[in-house]
Amino acid sequence: MHHCVQYFNEGHSYAVIVDMMSSLHGVNISLRTLKSKLNEAGLYRRKDYSSPNAVRNAIRSELRGPGQLFGYRSMWQVLKQKYNLRVKRDDVMNFLRELNPRGCENRARRRFTRRTYHSMGPNYMWHADGYDKLKPFGLAISGCIDGFSRKVWWLECGPTNNNPTVIAHYFMSCVRNLGVIPMRLRTDCGTENGIMAAIQCTLRHHHSDYYSGASSHMYGSSMNNQRIESWWSIFRKGRSQFWMELFADLRDAGYFNGSHEHQCLLRYCFGDVLQKDLDECVKLWNSHRIRPSRTAACPGGVPHELYYLPHRFGSRDCGFRIEQAELDALPEASLSMTPCGDPHMQEYLDSAMEHSQLQKPENWESASELYMRLKEMAHL
Incomplete structure (x- = not known):
């Protein structure tokens, strides 16, 4: 069951999880049984979504580092795998527009952000x-x-x-x-x-x-x-x-x-x-x-x-x-x-x-x- 939860949190589809359990671990399990066991563990694809505040806090944490470069798809994956949050992808897109509008604008324009050279003056x-x-x-x-x-x-x-x-x-x-x-x-x-x-x-x-x-x-x-x-x-x-x-x-x-x-x-x-x-x-x-x-x-x-x-x-x-x-x-x-x-x-x-x-x-x-x-x- 541990591997099923791991693959679920990594975002694999139910059919892929069944195949991986059989191919990698020698465990044959039906699709219906897999869904039943995941539901018993409180794992669902389309319900029991995480609270908006938890999602916002996780996104803010990522935006303080390299996560400021993420698009909504990458951020959605990070939220699922790193923070074990369940959230709709469209909601992540809306949160990013709210919390990182400049980054969204630059990505929409496909604009490359160059480093800015700073100097105090001549001979600095x-x-x-x-x-x-x-x-x-x-x-x-x-x-x-x-x-x-x-x-x-x-x-x-x-x-x-x-x-x-x-x-x-x-x-x-x-x-x-x-x-x-x-x-x-x-x-x-x-x-x-x-x-x-x-x-x-x-x-x-x-x-x-x-x-x-x-x-x-x-x-x-x-x-x-x-x-x-x-x-x-x-x-x-x-x-x-x-x-x-x-x-x-x-x-x-x-x-x-x-x-x-x-x-x-x-x-x-x-x-x-x-x-x-x-x-x-x-x-x-x-x-x-x-x-x-x-x-x-x-x-x-x-x-x-x-x-x-x-x-x-x-x-x-x-x-x-x-x-x-x-x-x-x-x-x-x-x-x-x-x-x-x-x-x-x-x-x-x-x-x-x-x-x-x-x-x-x-x-x-x-x-x-x-x-x-x-x-x-x-x-x-």
């Missing part, structure tokens, strides 16, 4: 991350963006974005130029962010706010680093897709095979041109107007204006001034690697350029020509 949180879409071609990009203003602080291309010293150099250069450090810094859990995180926490250790010291840096998954991940999507549509297709064409035509030598050569020829394009991208982005969004807590506007004039948007600068003496006390994070990533290849290619009196490329067309010329000269 910087988001740093690496961009790996060009890594198969030997080009690694690192970027950082201010969460409130969406102002891009750096967008640098080089042989690697996995070297902690390289990332720390980008961060230190930015902080030195601004004379400000953010209240908080967010990165993913990669080892390349270790030195940068240590610098941030060290420079913030003597402050007395809630996020001072170790709390000033926040690790999290790359997917949840919301601001920079969103910006990478925009960056791909407006910039990097061109370079991805250009380098893929070289690969598909047989001029690039992914070897170390080919990656060094591609970096040597395209690195400066790509960096020039990235600098232009940052300049245009920081001076363009971001439209207001109903789903965002941060205001719309021009990133430059949002950052430097927060009072115009009802906000304030959350950063902390840093003296040069504090920065000078830290070990200098310098870039020790050559632009192409290999000192021997760099020396050889520089010599070949000088011997053949070749000029540095100014755009992607001349970079492509230089790549083909040097590839032929080096027999790569």
Whole structure:
């Protein structure tokens, strides 16, 4: 009888309960006998419904958690199985309309509810991350963006974005130029962010706010680093897709095979041109107007204006001034690697350029020509 009650509360039909008792437990019972035993236990499908107050209280309890996402069918099932309540499905629908009207409206419109990004103001949180879409071609990009203003602080291309010293150099250069450090810094859990995180926490250790010291840096998954991940999507549509297709064409035509030598050569020829394009991208982005969004807590506007004039948007600068003496006390994070990533290849290619009196490329067309010329000269 215990199993019959369990299957009844799970919502199985009478015929299914009879079949399950026979198939799973070896108990043969007729449909009439099953109904009789369930009635003796006070279990009915269409009478002895639970009180409206009990149903309301159970629904309110569910609405305080993930149950706020349930439709009336899911809520009806939860009420039956979790709370052992007997209630009509239409009544559950009416209770939900009463207790969670906004959720019902959103489900009726099939509207996806996005998370809202919150920021107190400029320099409240910087988001740093690496961009790996060009890594198969030997080009690694690192970027950082201010969460409130969406102002891009750096967008640098080089042989690697996995070297902690390289990332720390980008961060230190930015902080030195601004004379400000953010209240908080967010990165993913990669080892390349270790030195940068240590610098941030060290420079913030003597402050007395809630996020001072170790709390000033926040690790999290790359997917949840919301601001920079969103910006990478925009960056791909407006910039990097061109370079991805250009380098893929070289690969598909047989001029690039992914070897170390080919990656060094591609970096040597395209690195400066790509960096020039990235600098232009940052300049245009920081001076363009971001439209207001109903789903965002941060205001719309021009990133430059949002950052430097927060009072115009009802906000304030959350950063902390840093003296040069504090920065000078830290070990200098310098870039020790050559632009192409290999000192021997760099020396050889520089010599070949000088011997053949070749000029540095100014755009992607001349970079492509230089790549083909040097590839032929080096027999790569």
